[in-house]
Amino acid sequence: MTAFFFALSFLTRLPIIIKIEYNDRLPSRAMNFYPMVGAIIGLILILLDYLFSLSLPFSIRNILLLVFLIYLTGGLHLDGFIDTIDGIFSCREKEKILNIMHDSLIGSFGAVAIILLLILKYNLFMELTDDFRTPIFLLMPAISRFMAVVAAYNYPLAVSSKFAKEIKSYLTYKEAITAGIYLLIYFIVILYVFSFPIYITIIIFVFTYLVISIFLNYVVKLIDGLTGDVYGAVIEISEILVLLSFLAANRLIVI
Template structure:
């Protein structure tokens, strides 16, 4: 199998529950090569979620359709990023020393803060999905953007902030030393995928205002993702002395919600 195909397969196997039938020899080099395909994984998950939301909305009222859409969304990721969100909440919200926070995050058990953080996050995400479905998926092509750019930011975070545990753990052992070239390659892929997703709107509606909506979403969603992600990553870095695999998952969850919020604002005011 060619190297790029191995890297793409590794990205899909690691970040999703799509049945990728590939036997890979996982190594730090393969993990680092695979990150450029993270936005593609997000785009494919987003495409399936979009198709599911469209089908559910056709068959059911908006609220049960939104619940099923969220279940599908979580199922396609296997809850990988939610696990990181809960572990990060347990550690950071314990207000212990840095070492104790990192130990709490390594514990496989979920504490009260993790449960609360998960419930609140899912409530917010559900309400945002519902807000998009209640009036119809007018800007449905942009639904892919939250999943694309949240995964791009994970790559950016890996390369931009130190590892809290050094070379220990899944993140430190496999992604340590990720180069800026990989980040820029990932950014290019995310930009191309976003352009394709945003172009769905004017292709469907064929009017001048739809081009405005597409362009505005194409600019504001990535910028909001970058700004919110940078703020949170700096906070986590200051608290933990670096980032971990759990915090990358937490960042992904946070940024999906931020981008969904921007999409709802766009939907309501454009």
């Protein structure tokens, strides 16, 4: 269970009940449990959503959910998203892009992108009706964190941090398959408990996977690989894609 608690401590601010002894293989082994950590985040979101619904207007409820989601993850993925956007929109050569991504200062592209991202996510939250709000809040964090596993396993690593190198160096098909199995089990539970349409789940997953693949191929073309920042960007972009694909499917198909 050490790898699970490491994943929980890395992806969230939740307190850990055991002492974790770090080793080089731990970051890659922890990827087994990324969808499970996403599931925990989803459960916290629906609990908070219910508590907020007891006394707060819908708009305030959604703002608070967004704030708590950022706090719960420590802004880790947002930071990666900002750095990635600053780099890939700089229109520079590979080395310069990497230097910009590793710079701790936020640039103009990153600032604009984070504002637009948060506005979009808030409005997507506002569009979620009570009928499917709970299953989507459960699916969103799990699918997005699985996409980070896909990115780490399927794509090469550019020059990056020691942590990202440890993930890539020891990551095997076993971690990717295990994470996929956990996600599949999670899908089945949601489909059974909430009677959520299986074809909508497939649409959400396939759409998110395809768009993320296009994005990652573009990044690899620019810098010959991915970085830890890009993994974070994948999670943030995937959350948006899950919400967008559900709302689009909901409008096009009578659920």
